[in-house]
Amino acid sequence: MAGKLVRDKIPELIVKDGGKPNTRILSDEEYLAALDKKLQEEVAEYLEQNDLDELGDVLEVIRAIAEARGNGIDAIENTREQKFRERGGFKEKIFLAL
Secondary structure (H helix, E strand, C coil): CCCCCCCCCHHHHHHHCCCCCCCCCCCHHHHHHHHHHHHHHHHHHHHHHCCHHHHHHHHHHHHHHHHHCCCCHHHHHHHHHHHHHHHCCCCCCCCCCC
């Protein structure tokens, strides 16, 4: 079955528009694989459009991945903060030539 992972309310919106969505619930393994694919899709859309909406979609997928892997956005934020304290951020715009 070809298709893609969609947000929870998409089937309801399709019905509202007169359509008949063909959906199924993914297994945990399929869900993780679909989330990884969705992340690639959303990052590509952001890179193409440089749009804040697309960046929001990237963040939503990251949240879903964290939760699906038994963590949460707080665990990611804690890791980010620790790396920031140890290595800094990207505010200085430093480019290291290789």
